[in-house]
Amino acid sequence: MKKYLKTVVAQFKELFFRFPVATLFCVLSFLIFVGEVADWDILYEIEMQSAVMVSTLGFVLSLCAGIFAEDKEWKSWRKRIDVLVIPLMVGYFFWLIQNNEISHINGIAHIIFSLVAMSLLSIASFSTTKSPIILWQYNVKMLWQLLLATICAVIFFSGFALALSAVQVLFDILSSGRSMGYLSAFFFSLFLPLFFAAGIPTKTQIHEAKKFPVLKIIGQYILIPILATYLIIIYAYGLKILFIWELPKGMLSWLILVSSGAGLLIFFMLHNLYVTKATKISTLFGKWFFYLKLPLLGLLFLAILRRVADYGITESRYYVLLAACWLLGITIYIIISKGRTVRPIIISFIIVALCSLVGPWSVFSVSQKSQYNRLEKILAENDLLENGKFSNDSTRVISKAVSAECKDIFYFFASKNNVEYLQPLFTCDLAAICKSEGRWNLASTVFSKVEIAADTEEPFVQKDYFLTMQKAALSTSGYDFFIYYEYYSWEERKEIAESELMGNPHVVVARQDAIIELYSSGSLYKTFDLKKLATKIASRLSDDSSSQTLSYEQLSVVEQHCRIVFKNITGNLKEGNIDRAEMYIFWNND
Numbered sequence: 302m303k304k305y306l307k308t309v310v311a312q313f314k315e316l317f318f319r320f321p322v323a324t325l326f327c328v329l330s331f332l333i334f335v336g337e338v339a340d341w342d343i344l345y346e347i348e349m350q351s352a353v354m355v356s357t358l359g360f361v362l363s364l365c366a367g368i369f370a371e372d373k374e375w376k377s378w379r380k381r382i383d384v385l386v387i388p389l390m391v392g393y394f395f396w397l398i399q400n401n402e403i404s405h406i407n408g409i410a411h412i413i414f415s416l417v418a419m420s421l422l423s424i425a426s427f428s429t430t431k432s433p434i435i436l437w438q439y440n441v442k443m444l445w446q447l448l449l450a451t452i453c454a455v456i457f458f459s460g461f462a463l464a465l466s467a468v469q470v471l472f473d474i475l476s477s478g479r480s481m482g483y484l485s486a487f488f489f490s491l492f493l494p495l496f497f498a499a500g501i502p503t504k505t506q507i508h509e510a511k512k513f514p515v516l517k518i519i520g521q522y523i524l525i526p527i528l529a530t531y532l533i534i535i536y537a538y539g540l541k542i543l544f545i546w547e548l549p550k551g552m553l554s555w556l557i558l559v560s561s562g563a564g565l566l567i568f569f570m571l572h573n574l575y576v577t578k579a580t581k582i583s584t585l586f587g588k589w590f591f592y593l594k595l596p597l598l599g600l601l602f603l604a605i606l607r608r609v610a611d612y613g614i615t616e617s618r619y620y621v622l623l624a625a626c627w628l629l630g631i632t633i634y635i636i637i638s639k640g641r642t643v644r645p646i647i648i649s650f651i652i653v654a655l656c657s658l659v660g661p662w663s664v665f666s667v668s669q670k671s672q673y674n675r676l677e678k679i680l681a682e683n684d685l686l687e688n689g690k691f692s693n694d695s696t697r698v699i700s701k702a703v704s705a706e707c708k709d710i711f712y713f714f715a716s717k718n719n720v721e722y723l724q725p726l727f728t729c730d731l732a733a734i735c736k737s738e739g740r741w742n743l744a745s746t747v748f749s750k751v752e753i754a755a756d757t758e759e760p761f762v763q764k765d766y767f768l769t770m771q772k773a774a775l776s777t778s779g780y781d782f783f784i785y786y787e788y789y790s791w792e793e794r795k796e797i798a799e800s801e802l803m804g805n806p807h808v809v810v811a812r813q814d815a816i817i818e819l820y821s822s823g824s825l826y827k828t829f830d831l832k833k834l835a836t837k838i839a840s841r842l843s844d845d846s847s848s849q850t851l852s853y854e855q856l857s858v859v860e861q862h863c864r865i866v867f868k869n870i871t872g873n874l875k876e877g878n879i880d881r882a883e884m885y886i887f888w889n890n891d
Contacts, residue, residue: 316499318372322383323498324362326390328618331491338482354411354736360389360494361418368425368501383755389671402852405716407664409616411656420651424644433642436571439507442517448502449457453648458484512875520570528567531560532593539600554608554621555602560621561628562579564590569643576641591632596633601625614671615713619664627653652808669714669722675708677726679703690728691747704748712841739854741841767871768838773853775866780887784809788817788882790832790872809886815879819886822837827863829889832877834858834865839874 317324319427333352336343341351360696366383423440461484468474489750535556568587568772572579605621614622631646650705657664680686683699720731720743729747738746777783793811815831837858842849856867868883 313497316495316552318385319453320364320367320498322381322386323360323367324495326356326360326363327494327498327622330360330494331486334486334490335483338479338486347398347400349401350403351394355390355394356402358411358678359386360412361388361415361422362389362502364498365418365421365425368422369676371503372426392469393875400718404718405616409664410658413658417651417654420647420654420722424647427501433509433576434573435645436642436644437500437569437576440569441573442502442507446502447497449857450493450496453496454488457492458488461488461732486890496811503656506771516570517580517583518573521586523579524567525582525586528560528563531556531563532597532701535597535600539596542600552602554604555818556630557604558598558621558624561594561597564594565628565646566629568640572640573580574645591640593634594628594632598625598629601628606796609671613675614668616664617667617669623653623657623664665717669717669719673722673726674711676707676723679706679710680726686726689726691726692716707748708744708840711747712741713738715743738859739857741852741855742837742857742859745837745840760827767849767869768842768856768867768874769850769869770856770867771850771852775885777887779889780864781809781890783885784819786816786817787883788815788879788884790815790878790880814876819888821890829863831882833876835870835879835882836877838867838870842874 302672330353331712333356335354359800363383364772366386367381396598397403409737417634422443424436426439462481465480465484497702535553538553555707558885568590571583571586574583578584581869598702605618605625609618609622610620612660627650632647634649656662661667674858677686680691683703685691685699711720711723714722720735720740720742724731727747731743734743734746775783784807788811793815807821810818810820811831812818817829819824819827819829838856841851841855853866858865864887866885868885870879870882871881873876873884
């Protein structure tokens with residue numbers, strides 16, 4: 302046991318001196334997760350969410366920098382470029398917490414940064430070597446180490462979790478559930494990444510050529526037949542499109558992207574066999590797959606451009622279109638270069654991914670400009686513009702489909718907290734409306750005098766919703782009083798005792814037909830129609846999910862100088878049928 306502990310300590314010291322910054326980020330990540338397990342409520346604090354994002358990204362980036370410095374043989378501490386990751390992550394942390402929540406833009410940017418960091422990790426070592434076989438062996442060993450670390454972490458966690466459960470049951474020890482959280486934090490945020498980093502190969506460990514027969518078996522005899530099946534299905538669907546002459550379905554885009562990505566991964570997996578022409582299957586696959594992929598990319602462009610023409614560009618469509626362009630470029634490159642090396646493919650991915658975040662061609666600029674133009678076109682085609690602007694002072698009549706499209710665009714900008722982008726199209730002050738009514742109420746407020754044509758109404762299909770509010774600190778600023786109330790449709794009352802009213806300064810009563818009455822000092826003070834409040838909430842919902850977690854603003858309604866915030870609400874909201882609701886009521890003593 303003593304010898305084993307000495308070995309572990311020695312390996313940890315070796316790891317720390319090899320990747321000191323990465324080790325510190327890993328320990329920081331572990332401490333953050335421990336803190337979150339100790340107090341579940343801080344999970345929803347933006348500082349803690351940002352800290353998790355920073356520590357995990359910092360770990361991968363500092364690994365990249367450390368491996369690159371090791372490849373260049375920069376052994377002195379003055380040349381340790383991984384230290385530069387620390388101020389970079391500090392700046393990233395303050396960029397993330399500048400708003401009250403992790404915004405949609407922050408989330409997309411973090412995903413791109415993470416993908417770029419992982420791509421850099423695959424080429425950080427052997428940055429100057431021209432041998433594709435050595436680079437391939439380095440990545441295979443690193444991926445094998447990641448798989449081994451994951452398996453060990455799962456086995457250790459399962460074993461200790463079962464042992465802990467056995468102790469709790471046998472000795473009647475009560476547990477709050479945090480013990481399992483601490484185990485998860487240790488094995489998956491500390492043990493797993495450190496085990497992986499400790500096994501990342503060095504230059505001296507790569508020179509010996511290995512064939513990795515497991516990859517050969519999995520790639521050639523399992524993955525290639527599965528991929529061939531999908532290619533046959535997609536080609537058959539393409540022939541169907543040609544024969545009946547119809548536009549492709551939206552699902553086709555993702556099917557082609559997944560099959561193309563899978564084919565690229567298989568090519569990377571078998572690249573050593575392809576370069577050395579070790580097997581006939583790998584040689585045929587590397588030679589013909591990319592030729593077969595060209596017609597599919599044509600279908601992909603046709604499918605995504607159809608969606609763009611109908612609904613404009615959003616972030617998801619932007620990245621599908623960008624992925625199609627990138628796949629076309631690397632397909633042509635591999636055909637011309639005969640796939641001798643994969644390094645330019647990885648470098649091109651990094652450049653394209655980073656370029657998608659900055660400049661006028663970025664995902665945010667292009668998608669917002671596209672949706673702005675789409676809204677302007679909709680308003681112009683329906684005669685809702687006067688001198689280039691929409692005025693909400695006069696009553697208009699539009700179809701239900703047009704109303705839904707306009708609201709979708711408003712919600713697109715509201716999700717990015719950037720409704721001011723639409724200001725040139727409107728005479729009303731959008732920022733002022735957002736401040737008073739909330740950004741999620743903007744569409745219904747702006748189009749309050751727009752009527753839906755009766756003959757365009759579609760038959761309503763009953764749909765029950767369960768809505769719950771994201772955890773948030775509720776502020777009473779601007780209100781004198783606040784009360785929490787739970788409503789149940791089966792507890793509506795016809796009468797209320799006088800003694801009950803006089804015995805409490807503030808009483809909330811649910812009358813028949815979901816009428817909520819608020820009594821103050823024994824007299825009726827406010828009345829709310831819960832059905833009308835529910836239909837307002839329902840107008841802000843997407844139709845793709847009956848169970849949704851919404852923000853404070855989305856579940857908030859201003860009514861009669863009061864604010865009603867729903868913590869939970871269940872029922873057929875669009876028809877105004879409420880089964881149950883938990884709400885906070887804020888009001889002033891006017």
